[in-house]
Amino acid sequence: NAGVTQTPKFQVLKTGQSMTLQCAQDMNHNSMYWYRQDPGMGLRLIYYSASEGTTDKGEVPNGYNVSRLNKREFSLRLESAAPSQTSVYFCASRYSGGTYEQYFGPGTRLTVT
């Protein structure tokens, strides 16, 4: 089991460029999440998908879109990157029948110049 995988590991964008962060899990989990981590602010929820075919906004969704491509994959898209989106992005997943702990990928470190 690879668990939760994320690509790319690092990315540098110029303001206004777009990109998609990829996430996949092989644990047959129903729910998937995107968080961003900023120094001194912990992790904040961007979007989540409770099950295949559904997505919902979290605490900080502005500037992002998501796609739950299938049960395994949940992508995060930045349509027009801004310096304020410089952050580390984590994908996580959870088995809906479980007790709510989430399992995290290794993260994508994004810099927007």
Next chain:
Amino acid sequence: AQSVAQPEDQVNVAEGNPLTVKCTYSVSGNPYLFWYVQYPNRGLQFLLKYITGDNLVKGSYGFEAEFNKSQTSFHLKKPSALVSDSALYFCAVRDMEQAGTALIFGKGTTLSVSS
């Protein structure tokens, strides 16, 4: 509003000494509480959780946490710290107000264990 507070940005402890990383929470209803650890340039790793039952919860790597309902706290503890325990620790609580059961995280506490 629901929240998690980690009052210490950094905790310093000598190897072999006991350690405590503090966490308090505010949620409606019975809390589901979690601790995660993050090593440099890595993702978060699940350490332990409290759902119900015994107030003292044991987890990975010798860590334990004590749930105190009256003080709304869930402090992480270890009887004897190791240098390898040095990392960033996050307390989290299940979001009871939003569907999808996301987690609300504290801001994190950096644990530094000196040899």
